[in-house]
Amino acid sequence: MSAVWAAAKAAIRRRRLQTFVIGLVALFCTATVVVSLALLDAMSAPFDRALAQQRGAHAVAAFDPAKVTDAQLTAARDGVEAAAGPFGQVMFEVGGGSGPVMRGPLTLVGRPGPGGDVDRLDLWRGRWASAPGEVVLNAPPEDETSFARGPFSRIPSLTADGTTLTVVGWAFSVGGSADGWVTPEQMTELRPTGTQMLYRFAGDVSTREAVQQRLTGVTTGLPGGALIAAQPYQVVKEEAAEGSGVYLPFLGTFGVLGLIIAVIIVGNVVSGAVISGFRHIGMLKALGFTPRQVVAVYLTMVTVPATAGAILGTVLGDLGARPLLEDTFRGMGFGQDTGVPAWVWAAGLVGIPALVLLTALVPASRAHRLSAAEAISAGSAPRRGHGLRVQRALGGTRLPRSVSLGLGHLFARPARTALTMASLLLGVTTVTFATGLSDTLIRFSALDAAAGGDVSIRPEPPDGPTGVTSSRTDDEVEALLRGLPGTERIGVALGRPVSALGQSEPIQVNFVRGDVAAMGYEDQLLEGRWMAAPDEMVATSELLNKRGLEVGDTITMELQGVRTTVTVVGETLQNLPGPGDGLFAPWREFEDAEPFDYFYQVDLTEGTDREAYMQAIRSADPGLSPWSRGGSNELQVIVTGFSSVLAVLLATVAALGVLNTVALNVLDRRRDLGMLKSIGMTPRQVITMLVTSMAALGVAGGLLGIPFGMVAHRLVVPLSAGAAKVTLPESVLRVWDPLQLALLVLSGVLIAVVGALLPARSAARLTIARVLHNE
Amino acid sequence: MTPLSVVRSVPGMTTETVVRLDGVRKEFGETAALDGVSLEIRRGEAVAVMGPSGCGKSTLLNMVAGLDRPTAGEVTVHGERLDLMNETGLALFRRHHLGMIFQFFNLLDDLSALDNVALAAQLTGSSAATARRRALELFDELGIAGRRDVYPAALSGGERQRVAVARALMNRPALLLADEPTGALDSRAGEQVMDLLIDLNQIGQTLLIVTHDERLAHRCASRLVELADGRIARESALDRV
Incomplete structure (x- = not known):
């Protein structure tokens, strides 16, 4: 050895x-x-990984405290691997809140801390509630900028039934165990209506049925009717997916x-x-x-x-x-x-x-x-076959001899050439795919950003955090906004639940007026057209998929006591922010609408400072709560970043493959290179010869890799959109133009040339005397 | 027309100096391969350099060919100071003024015999047609016209060396350098190459031959330079056998 x-x-x-x-x-x-x-x-x-990381609950169960004691719940552990609770639980009816989030009934749980055996919360901002009057809200983490700009930062407190809770922190429960958490003492004051238990079960929990079965095992020994509700983790998982x-x-x-x-x-x-x-x-x-x-x-x-x-x-x-x-x-x-x-x-x-x-x-x-x-x-055997014929043909062309010799090298070792070609092809395919993906995401993001305006405004409700309400009517609010410097377009929406024949649940319809169509929503049309008559509506693809509808279908609705048949004339990509099913309808006045039911979106003229604009709104009317839409979609930025990093990494690896091939060729041809230099081939000609062969492969790799990358883009992007039940408009898929394609071919050449340059330069510096006498 | 008339038509030996080495020293680490060598070769002369292994023969040839640089001293070939040139300058100088033949021929395996020879002219910018025309003339003169489309692997040793000679002569060099030109050949092929070198010298081609072979030196050269330990031990005029 x-x-x-x-x-x-x-x-x-x-x-x-x-x-x-x-x-x-x-x-x-x-x-x-x-x-x-x-x-x-x-x-x-x-x-699943995030749930496992947090030791999230397989089931979040709510029990009736009138029918089961905490001691009974603590003792019931059949099939339970770990449990958290019992925690007091209450529905906290937040009247209006601020913005479209944190409205309506919130599930608050009294919990001493974010840790424990189950549902270890990610306390990503602020601190845990440590005294009565404090609350920690549940939301996915955001960075400082997104948080400052987004609607969450506009929620300093929540008020319901005379109780005001100050928001002292933000935490995230992957399993969605609650909307917010308070101290157990605060919960006692709120008079809990339920008792929460969080369970992680031993054994199979892969399906809803399996979780249900485990839950039945736990509750079997408890008094009948003790279990009010239970949510298996699969419910949250499907929403997240x-x-x-x-x-x-x-x-x-x-x-x-x-x-x-x-x-x-x-x-x-x-x-x-x-x-x-x-x-x-x-x-x-x-x-x-x-x-x-x-x-x-x-x-x-x-x-x-x-x-x-x-x-x-x-x-x-x-x-x-x-x-x-x-x-x-x-x-x-x-x-x-x-x-x-x-x-x-x-x-x-x-x-x-x-x-x-x-x-x-x-x-x-x-x-x-x-x-x-x-x-x-x-x-050291001489090569035979096609390579020789190609070399002879190239020798007869008008190409400079260093170039024709370099091209001929490709045919001398076809297997090595094929492997190098494959790595270049994949390199270009990757770069093409990454470029296409980035472009699609940028276009999609632009479409997304174009719709919805730069600033959103909602009047504060009477029980809102500031306690100040606006005295302006809907029209006056619009007039105020139109009069502010920097306003370019305004869209006004009023969301109302509407009963529809044949649908078991009411549909949330957004009645819109103003510049809504021009604010990007019309650009997001996937099929059909924007509504042009009172009996026409436009629906998001998500709603159409969910309700089994198509463009051209009619829906019969109860509108202000009148049965009205409307036609879906267009399918669009995106709904207005906030709750709602994604149905746009022409404006209607509703006499029972509260001021805070109205929702305004403003597009600003270019160069307008969002912060200053929002400050101007607050100064003009403290009863109006403005917030800025976040920048670009964080996940899209991540995917673009990820794809760029991997594309660079793979292009580097492809260039290393080329470097290796040229290094091997130089090693193989040391004697030939020495001879060529001895008869007068200059260092520049040596570099040209070696780089030419790889650059030619780069061109070929580029020309072949681009269609592969384009096909991958065409197949993968709609597939991925389909996974999220989203139909992408054709415009975001048509991302290629001739200049871009030429640049992509150039990327193949660049990968090849960069890889070839180092060994080619070392070959140019080869000591001829040593090579030729080293037989 | 004299034999090999297409090779070059220059007068016989003149007093013009083609090669001048002046106090050339070459060190490899601690060892001096050449130690203060001074030598002149006139146009039309045929000089053989001999000596035991490691005496510095090949190093001397490398200096003259511009394949290596001296540690000290001056190397002047065809009026140009090679020790002052950069790599590109040396390559261009070799291309236009020098021809080299090697013990192991150093032909490109994937070019035919004709293309191997034409290559030398194509590097200077000649078109493929012009280069091949010139190469064919040389093939005729060197008696290998029938082997022009054959690849080196299928040529005999003597034929390969003739192809190498044709390549060396392609750009009508002022100086032909030969490094053990018969070292890899059988005696018959060696004789043919020797005859060829003699013919070339007779029509005025300046030769510098590095060899171990006394017979080659005595047949082809008019002067013998003997090296020992990197120095010229002896110089002598030769009567060709």
């Missing part, structure tokens, strides 16, 4: 560049694989691409290393190394740098994946990240070296079979 180790060490020292390249490729591939696998792992079940599902296939595609490209490039680099060593293999055999020892030498030679690269790559991948995963989880509304799981670490540390070993085994087994003489000649 010592002879094998000595020979392997010598080979590593002698082939420093190749060893470095193998190590570097292993490092980047491992980093890509770790990021990709962590991503695939995270996206495979983000809700609708929000985040649109992004999962995007991320998944990148993960899969990362894995494929890593495998191909590792294969290219390692097989090249072994094949270029055939001559050396023959010499080892001639020295008396057994075939097994020779194979061992070569496997050691490639495994040592690969393992070193894999260790560093795993650490690098982990460091890179952590902030991305954290952002992704937060962006998906799951609060905390779960980090890079141990199995991904194991895959990085073991997977890439194992892959290297397996890849090296194929050419090494050939070396195993060859006799010493055959191995030596295989390492």
